[in-house]
Amino acid sequence: MAEHTTNYTSTFIEVAEDCPADHAQEPPAGETPTIAELHYRMIADHPFQHTSDDVIFATWALRRGIDPSDAAARTAFFAKGQACLRASPLGKRYGWGVLSDADGRxxxxxxxxEEYALLAADPALGHTRAMRAKRS
Structure with missing residues (x-):
């Protein structure tokens, strides 16, 4: 069984073209953590420590009461393709770019x-955008 991945390496995911936030915003905290809040906390609190796969799986697992360290659940989860961080609300709604280093963290x-502007213009990086919230 082939394992799929959501990881990018040496890539900058720019905010979506239709992102309503002109400044990055922390997703609001709620009684039940949202996907945006879980993605934000995991990445902002631990920069360059997790890969996209780590963030996507942990978010899925936590929202379902599954231990994120469950290797069998992770293998089953990635047995089929999953949405990557391009689909995260962070780049679609909250104004955050996501930088992946050479190891995918x-x-x-x-x-x-200023860092965003420099990264967006860096020809040494791969470039993509967060997915649009609405179809054009």
């Missing part, structure tokens, strides 16, 4: 920052 970059 991720960090957040606020869209209004």
């Amino acid at each position: 991720v960090t957040l970059v606020p869209r209004e920052s």
